[in-house]
Amino acid sequence: MSSLWRVADVVSSSLETETSRTIGLRVDGLTGNLAGQHIDIRLTADDGYTAVRSYSVATAGMDEIMEITVDELANGEVSPYLVRDLALGDQLEIRGPVGGWFVWRPTNMNPVQLIAGGSGIVPLMSMIRAHEASENPSPFRLLYSLKSPEAGFYREELLMLSRESPKLTVDYVYTRKAPPDWKTAPKRLTAEVLLASILSADPAPDTFICGQTVFVETVAEWLVQAGYPAASIKTERFGGTGGTQ
Secondary structure, rough: OOOOOEEEEEEEEEEEEEEEEEEEEEOOOOEEOOOOOEEEEEEOOOOOEEEEEEEEEEEEEOEEEEEEEEOOOOOOOHHHHHHHOOOOOOOOEEEEEEEEOOOOOOOOOOOOOEEEEHHHHHHHHHHHHHHHOOOOOOOOEEEEEOOOHHHOOEEEEEEEHHHHHOOOEEEEEEOOOOOOOOOOOOOOHHHHHHHHHHOOOOOOOOOEEEEEHHHHHHHHHHHHOOOOOOHHEEEEEOOOOOOOO
């Protein structure tokens, strides 16, 4: 982890949804991050005013390029610029990667349950990618709660992994709009649906939950009530609709 502010070059950029963008950053001398870590980004206006926001890193390992996925907040100070105006070749001030608690390491052989609400998928995608790239055979299972199919991040990659990876199971819950051939009508996640869509408490999986504050706190409470050890549940939350941003 670095506490210093560094200059990052924007080397890639692609839309994830109508309101979100994945941005690739490269910093001289900085290679890689732990799965689940985040970076801070600082923007400075012409009058000297600064705004700092935290964004989860979607990549993991020793890659020279770190990717973040930013979801635009309607009244945000930072996210609209990153999603709408940032261009290839631009530079950003960043600090990090940061974090050592909400992380997954390839040496961890426990089964893992990931639970994401909306853009909370970003640090969990970092864990999925790190797991796929490792020789760790432990099972991973992802439950992804979305307002609609169009709101999902990393759709093609998750579809490919759900079909081809022997180490990953992917489940979805749609709260407002479901795909045309979906077996159930869209509705909010319930404790019953949750428990039917995740690894059981018996193997005591390491559980990572990320999303809006109410979502995270509610899911964590349901898990504890169902007998999942509180010590095995790690959470990361945000107050708006933009990931840990």
